[in-house]
Amino acid sequence: MKTGYNALFIPGPTNMPFRVRQAMDVALEDMRAPDFGDFVKPLLEDTKKVFKSETGQVFIFPGSGTGGWESAISNTLSPGDKVLMSRFGQFSHLWIDMCERFGLDVHAIEVEWGKGVPVEEYAKVLEADKNHEIKAVFACQNETATGVTSDIAGVRRALDAANHPALLMVDGVSSIASIDFRMEEWGVDVAVSGSQKGFMLPTGLAIICVSQKAMAMREQAKLPRTFFSWDDMERMNATGYFPYTPATTLLRGLRASLDMIEEEGLENVFRRHHRLAEGVRRAIFDGWKLKLCAHGPEWHSDTVSAIVVPEENDARDVISRAYERYNLSLGTGLAKVAGRVFRIGHLGWLNEVMVCQALGGAEMAMRDAGIMVEPGSGFGAACEYWRTAETAGMAKAAE
Amino acid sequence: MKTGYNALFIPGPTNMPFRVRQAMDVALEDMRAPDFGDFVKPLLEDTKKVFKSETGQVFIFPGSGTGGWESAISNTLSPGDKVLMSRFGQFSHLWIDMCERFGLDVHAIEVEWGKGVPVEEYAKVLEADKNHEIKAVFACQNETATGVTSDIAGVRRALDAANHPALLMVDGVSSIASIDFRMEEWGVDVAVSGSQKGFMLPTGLAIICVSQKAMAMREQAKLPRTFFSWDDMERMNATGYFPYTPATTLLRGLRASLDMIEEEGLENVFRRHHRLAEGVRRAIFDGWKLKLCAHGPEWHSDTVSAIVVPEENDARDVISRAYERYNLSLGTGLAKVAGRVFRIGHLGWLNEVMVCQALGGAEMAMRDAGIMVEPGSGFGAACEYWRTAETAGMAKAAE
């Protein structure tokens, strides 16, 4: 018999703000009402701000991040098109898999799990592609499976250095609205996110932002698309409506979420995520004396930490004990790192005291599973960091 | 300044039961939790019952009915495949449009709006197709735009008479869970529905049921699919999980909706819809002396009535007055019937007293718009029918 709530520390879905939950607790509504467009238009505009885009076009589809990936591909590419990708975790893998299913000619660079987009190799490949056969370059900003953040600005520099016209497609599902992302500045062409991560909503929306350059690719893109087509959506959105029934309750929730992000300030949201993540890393390194899957500070993710357990242990024991005995959900290790890592998601509507739940539960579950970290050590390291680092919203946490 | 709630009488989204709303007012959850599958498996099984399918496979995608259509097509067909369809309203039109976008060879029979699937013409075409070039026959069970219900059993009989192996694809978006539908008995191969109609949920789910025959078509179907692919979904659903993050709040709502349907009894749900619809028709015919878009009783829909306004009037005036002045949402006329009809949706979580709102508001709005129906006439006719016809749940309303 479990009591209390399940403490949700997977890297998405995240802790939904009560205000968002309330905003969605509404009656259904007439999506053709005369004033519905007055709600939709600013919603799309404000969503765009989260991408730091000025000239882009935002699309919100019923679906999930996976649907967003599909939308990015099918509206811009044709069967046989060459694309440059890299695989370093389950989610970067799945996007590669999708491209292959769509009949693209995928050049996938294999990277050790724990590192991210290989910017230098990308640079070399792009430099070598004198005929510009590569139509799009894909980059996963935050690999959720390994807790690795990649350098998207670096990918843009590689493209620019090679003077390469390929589209830049970014998977920002577990980074956008949590980790700094700059659509315009970095020249991203399609950025894909979902509702259930930094947007702090239930799953159910693919949220993407598209550059005008990518919009223009539709004319030559031969892949079929209807549900995830930009054409119908762009035409109807211009009037404030949708080509098919939109998920109005989620849109109402998104309104609340955007308001909260605006009130906190997007930069403060990023700082808070960094600060919370850094506390968790202090717990892992200084307290528990464990390692992250991420190979170095340059890869550290501020939304999820994948913690490597000692070789003689199985991370699944930690996860199952946390869930069964302490009502705490931790993220599991996927594919290649199954059993080797457990993950703490630290994104969304969180503060220090809330994160204490993950630290406490993980500590108990690890010791239960035979990983004898010092009791209170992770917690003490994290709290002392949080206490002495400057407050979120005032300054970037001192390192 | 409007007060009170907006009375929602469009043909979907419908009035969400308070119990369903409550069921979705939950925290987000771990879709990989050890016990999540214990929730998912019976959910899929119980959804199947609503389709009256025993051997079929149910799929629930984040999306909408439109996504369900796409899933039906892309998992079973290949570019250039010949399909038999018919167009008699905006939604039957849109499915045709989708098939054309997917590069299918569409044989679309044009039917007067107000009638439905031309079963006899289908029979002739199928009979003539000796080489079985037609791979699939499409039928819209309930054309939401015109309030017309078609004879799906008749389409099956036409297929059987011609001994034709084509798949039978049915759009049941605005009929399933409201109007009798029999997947198994009628040999339907793919039935498509959405969450926001008879399932009484918010928009956000495509709910489809697939016959084993259709499942087997995947091997030869060449259209690309990933998000709406049956393969990944089938494999993961078998374990109680999903290939990508599911829309858990909607699934929780679906649980409540299925429980409510089970408690009322599916046949009673159908009877109630018929009874409410018949009352509305009495109001239209006997009270207001107006006509339906549907050309005769054999086409009358039990989920939506499209009311034709006198030639000198514009139905949009009725709709806008109802919305602006009385806070009542009526359905608009789409495409060919724009301005000619307004629609009263009478599906979902409704009873007689609730429907009185549509009758009262429509009466006031019509008189405001210069359609001088006799005050109280529609209402009187409907209520007297409801009062004297036997009670829903006890017997099929006497005619």
Place this chain on the structure above:
Amino acid sequence: MKTGYNALFIPGPTNMPFRVRQAMDVALEDMRAPDFGDFVKPLLEDTKKVFKSETGQVFIFPGSGTGGWESAISNTLSPGDKVLMSRFGQFSHLWIDMCERFGLDVHAIEVEWGKGVPVEEYAKVLEADKNHEIKAVFACQNETATGVTSDIAGVRRALDAANHPALLMVDGVSSIASIDFRMEEWGVDVAVSGSQKGFMLPTGLAIICVSQKAMAMREQAKLPRTFFSWDDMERMNATGYFPYTPATTLLRGLRASLDMIEEEGLENVFRRHHRLAEGVRRAIFDGWKLKLCAHGPEWHSDTVSAIVVPEENDARDVISRAYERYNLSLGTGLAKVAGRVFRIGHLGWLNEVMVCQALGGAEMAMRDAGIMVEPGSGFGAACEYWRTAETAGMAKAAE
């Protein structure tokens, strides 16, 4: 098996606005938090505006209107004090009963049920009371049991004419926030209301407003009081806090309710109530050819109509059929008028289309019970009035 919601047309609790429901759907909170007072102080101030009081003191007790009555009595009077009251319905009766239990010397004037406070008789009694033995005069502004509104300004004039210093105590439970009430202008000393009527909240709060004159009476009032004491409450409220744990969820709901009243405009709220009530009366008089319990237009209540059934019928049959068969709650006849009247509450968060439910359901239930009103007659009369009378919020409905 009932489907749909129960249509709530009792004279309180009323239809709670969705916005109020949402506002209360919150976590519990720390009622001693440093910023809790910042919420409480403007809440009390804004509540006072609804009473049209400038110099009064508002108190919000966990409880109900009955608790408010007790608070009014116990903080101002002493055992044996003489009070002037009148009985013309179940609720005016109950307040008399309470005064008697508190050992007051009650001079209760018996009035025919269907009329209200006998202002002229009050005037005579007050005139005759040269020694000012009467310490308080009680008046029920709206007798919920009979649908009768009394002339509070008249009672004030009677007091003034006699130059009588007695306190004026008003039961405004089913009138305040729905029917015009003027604490300051009418010189009311204690006005009592509850959360579940015009304030559109769940039951659970006694909301009262007290003049400074009444506040000063505490010094000599000998009746015991602790829970409903003004002393502790006044002292703590001044700081924004409460002497014991307040019902914070209801207070959050009250905030939303006050915001809604402010946005609509208090005078518009009154006009809307009048307009809806007048439509219901047209249904009763012009449509159904029935009578109200209220003896004439001067007594007509804008929040509740008590409809007299023909002598050969029992109103309870109407009420039970409405509830059991149509899922509609009507108000029952209480005490002396049991079986003779059924009541339609038309107060709170309502519009014309919503009220159609009560008219439709009542019509069906009456005919079921053998009261053969003309089908559609009530509805037609009401709707035609609503349609042609000017819109609520723009002008007082023309008579």
Place this chain on the structure above:
Amino acid sequence: MKTGYNALFIPGPTNMPFRVRQAMDVALEDMRAPDFGDFVKPLLEDTKKVFKSETGQVFIFPGSGTGGWESAISNTLSPGDKVLMSRFGQFSHLWIDMCERFGLDVHAIEVEWGKGVPVEEYAKVLEADKNHEIKAVFACQNETATGVTSDIAGVRRALDAANHPALLMVDGVSSIASIDFRMEEWGVDVAVSGSQKGFMLPTGLAIICVSQKAMAMREQAKLPRTFFSWDDMERMNATGYFPYTPATTLLRGLRASLDMIEEEGLENVFRRHHRLAEGVRRAIFDGWKLKLCAHGPEWHSDTVSAIVVPEENDARDVISRAYERYNLSLGTGLAKVAGRVFRIGHLGWLNEVMVCQALGGAEMAMRDAGIMVEPGSGFGAACEYWRTAETAGMAKAAE
């Protein structure tokens, strides 16, 4: 700018279960509906079980625990009646104050704050009261201000030893449904609780249980009572209804709360509270090296710990930092212990991981306030206890 929720660790209101919150998120209802009594009767019966009463009578008043105190007094006693009480904290003090306001002759024994009901002194006083002038003995089972639990069974033994017929009145506001309480076995005559503690509901209900002996006292009790009268309530409750409008949303929440208690098992609820409390005490004693206000293990409360700060510190600094900086609500020191203690409430819907929030936040806030407890020490001690003590629900945590 605070983010995340406020972590609520005051000793009531408590963390409301999501299920309870959902159960209250309903439309208002007709409290005179034919089937309302079918809901009320089992609700009252099941509430009684929580008191472990078989022959008692449960009453649920709109109000708060303070209203419950008043109900206990005014229904059983008369002005001038002698009562035996003891004062050892703010809440035991307030009940004494109420008795004095009601004109009772209070014999109040002063006890050092940190201890509880002085059973031996009670025994002496009762033994000496040969004429049985003492009409009632009052005992506060759990003094919320100091975190002290008293021995109610001991008070019963003292009464029995003296063969004394006085009523035994118990304040169980912060103990009932959290700490073992045995109405029947201990011969308690009136037990008072409120909705916002162990019942895990919002504030708004006084919940009391009354023995038949106390019920019989009404005949001779001269104190006035109407709102809190047992007579009206008993008469109406017998039919499943209430003498005035009940707080239906809270009653719906109570239904959910009772179901949850039943499902967990009342004894398991007690064990869980003990287990969580013991973990907190390990943090305080073994980790932080601080002291409780409670003077020894026999007084330790399983629902609230009042932690004494070092003499040179002010506990208010801890509380304000916890609230302002970490969004954590701790209980303040009241009256005599203001500034000397801060309190952690650990009652209601809680588990170990949830309590980690209080430990983490308190540790940070204490260090911020200059109380330099060892980082992670409290947390480590608590978690190791929780991890190694047997699981709640399986066995009483080993001491």
